[in-house]
Amino acid sequence: MANSRPHVILNAAMSIDGKIATYKGNVRLSSQRDFIRVHKLRNSVDAIIVGRKTIEVDNPLLSVRFVKGYNPIRIVLDPRGNIPVNSRLVKTAKKIPTIVVVSDKAPKKTDNLSYFGIEVIRCGKNMINLKKLMKILWKKGIKKVLVEGGGTTNWHFFYEKLVDEFLITVTPYVLGGTSAISFVQGKGFDKITKYNSFKLQKVTKLGNELVLHYF
Numbered sequence: 705m706a707n708s709r710p711h712v713i714l715n716a717a718m719s720i721d722g723k724i725a726t727y728k729g730n731v732r733l734s735s736q737r738d739f740i741r742v743h744k745l746r747n748s749v750d751a752i753i754v755g756r757k758t759i760e761v762d763n764p765l766l767s768v769r770f771v772k773g774y775n776p777i778r779i780v781l782d783p784r785g786n787i788p789v790n791s792r793l794v795k796t797a798k799k800i801p802t803i804v805v806v807s808d809k810a811p812k813k814t815d816n817l818s819y820f821g822i823e824v825i826r827c828g829k830n831m832i833n834l835k836k837l838m839k840i841l842w843k844k845g846i847k848k849v850l851v852e853g854g855g856t857t858n859w860h861f862f863y864e865k866l867v868d869e870f871l872i873t874v875t876p877y878v879l880g881g882t883s884a885i886s887f888v889q890g891k892g893f894d895k896i897t898k899y900n901s902f903k904l905q906k907v908t909k910l911g912n913e914l915v916l917h918y919f
Contacts, residue, residue, distance in 0.1 A: 709835075709838035709839055710751075710847050710848055711869075712861065712866050712868050712869075713745070713848070713849070713850050713851070713868065714850075714851040714853075714858060714869075715852055715870065716873070717873040718875065718887045719875055719878055719879045720875070721880060722886050723880075723881070723885060723886055723887075724885050724886065724887055725761075725884060725885045726881065727881035731761070734875060734913070735912070737913075738910055739770060740770045741873075741910070742852075743768050743771050743773075744771050744773075746768050746850060747768045747773030747776075748848070750777060750846040750847055750849065751778070751803075751846050752766050752776050752777070752778055752779065752851075752852055753779045753780075753850070753851045754851075754852050754854075755853045755854055756780055756787055757857075758857070759791050759793055761854075763793075765792050765793065766793060766852075775800045777802070777846065778793060778797075779803045779841075780804045781805050781832050781857060782805065782806055783810065784806070785804070785806045785811060785817075787804055787817070789817075798820065802821065804823070804824050805824075805832055805837055806825070806826055806827075806832070807828040807832055808826060808828065808830075810826070825840060827840065834861065834864045835866070855887060855888055855890070856889045856890060858887060858888045858889070859891075863890065863893075865899060868919070869902075869918060870902070870917075871917050871918075872887070873914070876912045876913065902918035903918060903919050904918055905918065
């Protein structure tokens, strides 16, 4: 790739009104068929990236299930180094390669995560420098990553113009709620520009869901 960074695929499931979780944090929107699709997608990448909040709220394993395949490297964006050590991800780090990315604001004790088999990468002063991180991952041989973040993580990847393609599963729910998490949170763009636009390449119907694939 010209920029010497991994190809970035972003994946999410959302309600008809654009929410990826209820205001109480319930994120179970997708059907079993969509879960299988996501796990096939995981099996096609070198690493999965999520934010710390996803680990706190959803406590995911981020492994490949439902289909045969290998587990990609799990990467958690955790600027302050607050990942729960009792999370399933930390507990299985000696079995599945795991990286926690922190900023310089994270305390020195964060490096102790190596005890659990976790590699700690410091990248950025007050927050994680995503562009720099992508170059670091590229040098590690990571050529394709899957972002399964929450609204804030998604925002940072879109804002930094790092998203090469994304898949959205539109589920048959209306969630509402001003405090419910949207597909993309953050400050938001102030103008509609060419970058804000993606081309719809494929639409797949999975039962009562639609998977929209944009480049």
